[in-house]
Amino acid sequence: MPDSLEYETLRRLVVERRSTRRFRPDAVSRELVEKVLDVARHSPSAANSQPWEFVVVEEGEVRRRIARAAASVFSEARKRDSSFNWSVSVQPFLGQAPVLIVVLGDRRMMEAYPNILRGNVLLRQSLANCVYGLQLAAASLGLATAWGTLQGGTAEAEIRELLGIPDTFVIDHIVPLGYADEREGARAAALEPARLRAPRRRDLDSIVHWGCYDVSKARSDEDARDFVWLETVTRVAREP
DSSP states (O other): OOOOHHHHHHHHHHHOOOOOOOOOOOOHHHHHHHHHHHHHTOOOOOOOOOOOEEEEEEOOHHHHEEEHHHHTTTHHHHHHOTTGHHHHHOOGGGGGEEEEEEEEEEGGGGGGGGGGGGGSHHHHHHHHHHHHHHHHHHHHHBBOOOOOOOOHHHHHHHHHHHTTTOOOEEEEEEEEBBBOOOHHHHHGGGGGHHHHHTTOOOOHHHHHHSSSGGGGGGGOOOHHHHHHHOOOOSSOOOOO
């Protein structure tokens, strides 16, 4: 019989999980790190390819160098997309977390995918599943995480060299792991959009269509644009 208590526990983890951008310096035991990664490795993957491997970084100076490399592209990025709310990005704060989990994807596993989908789509999807499993496991243990996307460019090359990562692997994400600094996070004005908007979710009835698409629920282009600028954490003010 279905266990409603297990469902409610899972739902609570999903609802309460947040992407954290400010961390306390408190150490995380390797036992906890291994528990988190044990859940992550059981995530579903295309063709059961299990393309993930992890580099766990604990040494302070290496974490800071990774953070600098990951944030190095922001200056140019701001010029190209000035209306994007770069203040909610986690990359500059990676060095604060006591543990960084660098998530790698083995490109050779793409051979398991059908030729028509032989690009990196299924690889990336598999790794995203893995990272989400990792985040839920961390939340269940009272630990905080965030998404630190890193895909290509000079930053990836620098981090690859720093950590001795073979070219066989793509560096997909860097996940900071630690304990949330709630006080510092609350003081950070730049994080206000995330604090206010991140918990909100669209109503279930508005996104579920039974049998076929219910056009009466369809959002207009204006509604969709309003959602981008009023509900997401990356666009917080109307374009001039």
